[in-house]
Amino acid sequence: MASKSPPPLRHPVPTHPAYIPEPPLTPGSPQGYQRFSSSPQPGQHQQTYAPSHVPAYTSPFQHQQQQQPPQPPHGGHGQPPPPMMQQQFGAWGMNDATAQFGMQLGHSAVAAGQDYVQRTWGGVLPIMRVKPHFNVSNSYVMRKLRIVLFPWIHKHWGRSSQRTDAGQTEFQTPRQDVNSPDLYIPLMALVTYILLCALHSGLQKRFHPQVIGESASRALMVVMLDFIFVQLGCYFMNVQSQSIDVIAYGGYKFVGVILALLIRFLNLGRTLGLLAFIYVYFANGFFLMRSLRSFVLPDAASRAAADPYATTPSPSQRRRRIAFLLFEAASQGVWMGFLVMI
16 A cells, blocks of 8 residues: 655745835825825736835835826926825815815905995094105104204195196195105004003012003004094084094194103103103194194195195184194193193
């Protein structure tokens, strides 16, 4: 009986465990993995080889990119975007058409919002009327501050006018005319006054964040009361006034208040501080009286620029308007005295 030969022994071949790729940060498919695909090139056969060994620190995207064949460069106008841009849109679940539609929708929403704000708040917040009052330059600021602090040396106070493309006459901007009121200096002076009040409280060892709010409220209250007084006077005397110009003229008082406070902080003596306050009071009163005269008692050129249909005031009206200007100039002592008492 012939003996049978034993079957051949097969030794097991060691294999590496299957690699499980980590999900990307931004899933691009419902399964949670980003797809990398490229269209097959003609005349080429693609073969996918499983990596024999993947280190622990190797990203799966590196192997995916190595497996993709090189793509031809895209150039010229009117050609579709490269596949990588399409993959970026695809990572967020949208294509080029969806992205363009979203951008158009966003532009339409912004335009509709601007139109709504202009129609709703255009009368309350006249942005187009406020913007020219910030058209200033460095030379204008220096010359304007000199006029506010030393109005006695300024000779010509009339505002210059210009003709627009539509054939209308309007006043020039502050950059073009130093006599034109601006909102830049009053706004900066108001902020500086609030900071000086906070500094004074800090020097007195009693600073609190509430001091800033109290100083701002006190300053704004003075501006509003002065504005209401001037507007009421113009209303009863039948004077056409610009609200923004009235606010700008009333804000220049903070320049003199700041100067008085700085001299007070230097501890140069009570007498010198009082003399400084008296000087800035008379300077601001004289400046305000001459500036408000441009629309309370305008000359022929200013009257034509402000209101072409305005008539020349009678002698009695002229006397009342002069008295109003004197009273407004004298009232600055009350407002400025209230502001320096911090």
